[in-house]
Amino acid sequence: MMEKQAVSWVVERHEEIEALINRYPERRSAVLPLLHLAQEARGYLATEDVEAVAELVGMTPSEVTGIVSFYSLLHRQPRGRYTLTLCQNLPCVLAGAEALAQHLRQRLGIAPGETTPDGLLTLEETHECLAACDGAPVVQVNLEYATHMTPEKVDRLLEALRAASQEAAAPDGEEDDAGGL
Numbered sequence: 001m002m003e004k005q006a007v008s009w010v011v012e013r014h015e016e017i018e019a020l021i022n023r024y025p026e027r028r029s030a031v032l033p034l035l036h037l038a039q040e041a042r043g044y045l046a047t048e049d050v051e052a053v054a055e056l057v058g059m060t061p062s063e064v065t066g067i068v069s070f071y072s073l074l075h076r077q078p079r080g081r082y083t084l085t086l087c088q089n090l091p092c093v094l095a096g097a098e099a100l101a102q103h104l105r106q107r108l109g110i111a112p113g114e115t116t117p118d119g120l121l122t123l124e125e126t127h128e129c130l131a132a133c134d135g136a137p138v139v140q141v142n143l144e145y146a147t148h149m150t151p152e153k154v155d156r157l158l159e160a161l162r163a164a165s166q167e168a169a170a171p172d173g174e175e176d177d178a179g180g181l
Protein backbone atom coordinates (compact mmCIF):
# COMPACT_ATOMS: atom_id res chain seq x y z
CA MET A 1 0.00 0.00 0.00
CA MET A 2 1.28 3.49 -0.91
CA GLU A 3 2.10 5.68 2.05
CA LYS A 4 0.26 8.99 2.24
CA GLN A 5 2.55 11.97 1.58
CA ALA A 6 2.58 14.73 4.19
CA VAL A 7 1.39 18.09 2.90
CA SER A 8 4.23 20.58 2.54
CA TRP A 9 3.17 23.05 5.26
CA VAL A 10 3.10 20.23 7.82
CA VAL A 11 6.70 19.36 6.99
CA GLU A 12 7.98 22.93 6.61
CA ARG A 13 6.31 24.32 9.72
CA HIS A 14 6.62 21.26 11.89
CA GLU A 15 8.12 23.08 14.92
CA GLU A 16 5.61 25.90 14.78
CA ILE A 17 2.78 23.36 14.61
CA GLU A 18 4.06 21.44 17.62
CA ALA A 19 4.49 24.66 19.63
CA LEU A 20 0.97 25.67 18.73
CA ILE A 21 -0.53 22.35 19.76
CA ASN A 22 1.44 22.38 23.03
CA ARG A 23 -0.13 25.69 23.99
CA TYR A 24 -3.42 23.92 24.69
CA PRO A 25 -4.33 21.27 27.25
CA GLU A 26 -6.07 19.30 24.47
CA ARG A 27 -4.79 18.88 20.91
CA ARG A 28 -8.21 19.54 19.41
CA SER A 29 -8.23 23.07 20.87
CA ALA A 30 -5.55 23.95 18.30
CA VAL A 31 -7.86 23.20 15.37
CA LEU A 32 -8.65 26.82 14.44
CA PRO A 33 -5.10 28.19 14.60
CA LEU A 34 -3.94 25.19 12.55
CA LEU A 35 -6.63 25.79 9.94
CA HIS A 36 -5.52 29.41 9.65
CA LEU A 37 -1.92 28.28 9.31
CA ALA A 38 -2.90 25.82 6.56
CA GLN A 39 -4.91 28.45 4.74
CA GLU A 40 -2.06 30.92 4.97
CA ALA A 41 0.21 28.34 3.33
CA ARG A 42 -2.04 27.46 0.38
CA GLY A 43 -4.41 30.41 0.15
CA TYR A 44 -7.39 28.15 0.83
CA LEU A 45 -8.12 24.79 2.48
CA ALA A 46 -7.82 21.83 0.13
CA THR A 47 -9.14 18.42 1.21
CA GLU A 48 -5.61 17.30 2.07
CA ASP A 49 -5.22 20.30 4.40
CA VAL A 50 -8.44 19.44 6.22
CA GLU A 51 -7.27 15.84 6.53
CA ALA A 52 -3.85 16.91 7.80
CA VAL A 53 -5.35 19.20 10.45
CA ALA A 54 -7.75 16.43 11.50
CA GLU A 55 -4.85 14.04 11.92
CA LEU A 56 -2.80 16.58 13.86
CA VAL A 57 -5.54 17.27 16.40
CA GLY A 58 -7.09 13.81 16.57
CA MET A 59 -10.44 14.65 14.98
CA THR A 60 -12.19 13.20 11.94
CA PRO A 61 -12.00 15.07 8.61
CA SER A 62 -15.78 15.55 8.69
CA GLU A 63 -15.59 17.17 12.14
CA VAL A 64 -12.95 19.57 10.81
CA THR A 65 -14.99 20.20 7.65
CA GLY A 66 -17.92 21.17 9.88
CA ILE A 67 -15.75 23.74 11.64
CA VAL A 68 -14.45 25.13 8.34
CA SER A 69 -17.97 25.62 6.98
CA PHE A 70 -18.96 27.54 10.12
CA TYR A 71 -16.28 30.26 9.77
CA SER A 72 -16.60 32.72 6.91
CA LEU A 73 -12.87 33.52 7.04
CA LEU A 74 -11.98 29.91 6.17
CA HIS A 75 -12.25 29.01 2.49
CA ARG A 76 -12.50 25.67 0.68
CA GLN A 77 -11.99 27.20 -2.77
CA PRO A 78 -9.09 29.20 -4.19
CA ARG A 79 -9.55 32.92 -3.63
CA GLY A 80 -8.25 36.07 -5.25
CA ARG A 81 -5.31 37.89 -3.73
CA TYR A 82 -7.84 40.39 -2.37
CA THR A 83 -11.36 39.64 -1.21
CA LEU A 84 -13.76 42.56 -1.46
CA THR A 85 -16.73 42.08 0.84
CA LEU A 86 -19.52 44.56 0.35
CA CYS A 87 -21.87 45.05 3.29
CA GLN A 88 -25.52 44.78 2.25
CA ASN A 89 -27.10 45.28 5.66
CA LEU A 90 -29.72 48.03 6.07
CA PRO A 91 -27.60 51.02 7.17
CA CYS A 92 -25.20 50.38 4.27
CA VAL A 93 -28.10 49.86 1.84
CA LEU A 94 -29.63 53.17 2.94
CA ALA A 95 -26.27 54.79 2.23
CA GLY A 96 -26.13 53.41 -1.33
CA ALA A 97 -24.68 49.87 -1.00
CA GLU A 98 -27.01 48.39 -3.63
CA ALA A 99 -25.85 50.76 -6.35
CA LEU A 100 -22.31 50.12 -5.21
CA ALA A 101 -22.83 46.36 -5.52
CA GLN A 102 -24.08 46.79 -9.06
CA HIS A 103 -21.13 49.01 -9.91
CA LEU A 104 -18.64 46.50 -8.49
CA ARG A 105 -20.20 43.54 -10.31
CA GLN A 106 -20.11 45.51 -13.55
CA ARG A 107 -16.56 46.76 -13.14
CA LEU A 108 -15.21 43.33 -12.24
CA GLY A 109 -17.44 41.36 -14.61
CA ILE A 110 -18.13 38.77 -11.91
CA ALA A 111 -20.93 37.84 -9.53
CA PRO A 112 -20.62 37.55 -5.73
CA GLY A 113 -18.64 34.44 -4.81
CA GLU A 114 -16.57 34.62 -8.01
CA THR A 115 -12.96 35.58 -8.65
CA THR A 116 -11.61 37.67 -11.52
CA PRO A 117 -9.84 35.57 -14.19
CA ASP A 118 -6.47 37.12 -13.26
CA GLY A 119 -6.89 35.76 -9.71
CA LEU A 120 -6.63 39.23 -8.20
CA LEU A 121 -10.07 39.89 -6.75
CA THR A 122 -12.83 37.82 -5.18
CA LEU A 123 -16.16 39.54 -4.73
CA GLU A 124 -18.38 38.83 -1.74
CA GLU A 125 -21.56 40.44 -0.48
CA THR A 126 -22.76 39.98 3.07
CA HIS A 127 -26.04 40.73 4.81
CA GLU A 128 -24.25 40.60 8.15
CA CYS A 129 -23.34 44.05 9.45
CA LEU A 130 -19.56 44.55 9.30
CA ALA A 131 -19.80 46.59 12.50
CA ALA A 132 -18.63 49.82 10.89
CA CYS A 133 -22.02 51.43 10.16
CA ASP A 134 -20.70 54.94 10.86
CA GLY A 135 -18.63 54.49 7.71
CA ALA A 136 -21.51 53.18 5.56
CA PRO A 137 -21.41 52.02 2.89
CA VAL A 138 -18.50 49.76 3.76
CA VAL A 139 -16.30 47.50 1.66
CA GLN A 140 -13.97 45.14 3.48
CA VAL A 141 -10.68 44.51 1.67
CA ASN A 142 -9.21 41.34 3.16
CA LEU A 143 -9.11 42.40 6.82
CA GLU A 144 -9.22 46.18 6.31
CA TYR A 145 -12.21 48.48 5.89
CA ALA A 146 -12.81 51.06 3.19
CA THR A 147 -15.57 53.39 4.38
CA HIS A 148 -18.03 55.93 2.95
CA MET A 149 -17.62 54.25 -0.40
CA THR A 150 -18.92 55.70 -3.67
CA PRO A 151 -18.57 54.30 -7.20
CA GLU A 152 -15.69 56.75 -7.76
CA LYS A 153 -13.93 55.61 -4.59
CA VAL A 154 -14.48 51.98 -5.61
CA ASP A 155 -12.78 52.71 -8.95
CA ARG A 156 -9.81 54.27 -7.15
CA LEU A 157 -9.68 51.29 -4.77
CA LEU A 158 -9.57 48.83 -7.68
CA GLU A 159 -6.81 50.84 -9.35
CA ALA A 160 -4.82 50.93 -6.10
CA LEU A 161 -5.16 47.17 -5.60
CA ARG A 162 -4.04 46.46 -9.16
CA ALA A 163 -1.08 48.81 -8.77
CA ALA A 164 -0.12 47.24 -5.42
CA SER A 165 -0.25 43.79 -6.93
CA GLN A 166 1.92 44.83 -9.91
CA GLU A 167 4.41 46.46 -7.57
CA ALA A 168 4.59 43.29 -5.49
CA ALA A 169 5.21 41.25 -8.64
CA ALA A 170 8.02 43.55 -9.86
CA PRO A 171 11.57 42.31 -9.08
CA ASP A 172 12.30 45.21 -6.72
CA GLY A 173 8.68 45.72 -5.71
CA GLU A 174 7.86 46.84 -2.23
CA GLU A 175 5.40 44.93 -0.08
CA ASP A 176 1.80 45.62 -1.06
CA ASP A 177 -0.67 47.10 1.36
CA ALA A 178 -4.36 47.79 1.04
CA GLY A 179 -4.06 50.34 3.86
CA GLY A 180 -5.10 53.93 3.50
CA LEU A 181 -7.73 53.13 0.89
Ligand code: FES
Pocket residue numbers: 087088089090091092093128129130131132133136137138
Ligand atom coordinates in the same frame (compact mmCIF):
# COMPACT_ATOMS: atom_id res chain seq x y z
S1 FES B 1 -24.66 47.85 8.08
FE1 FES B 1 -22.90 47.89 6.91
S2 FES B 1 -21.35 48.07 8.39
FE2 FES B 1 -23.15 47.95 9.57
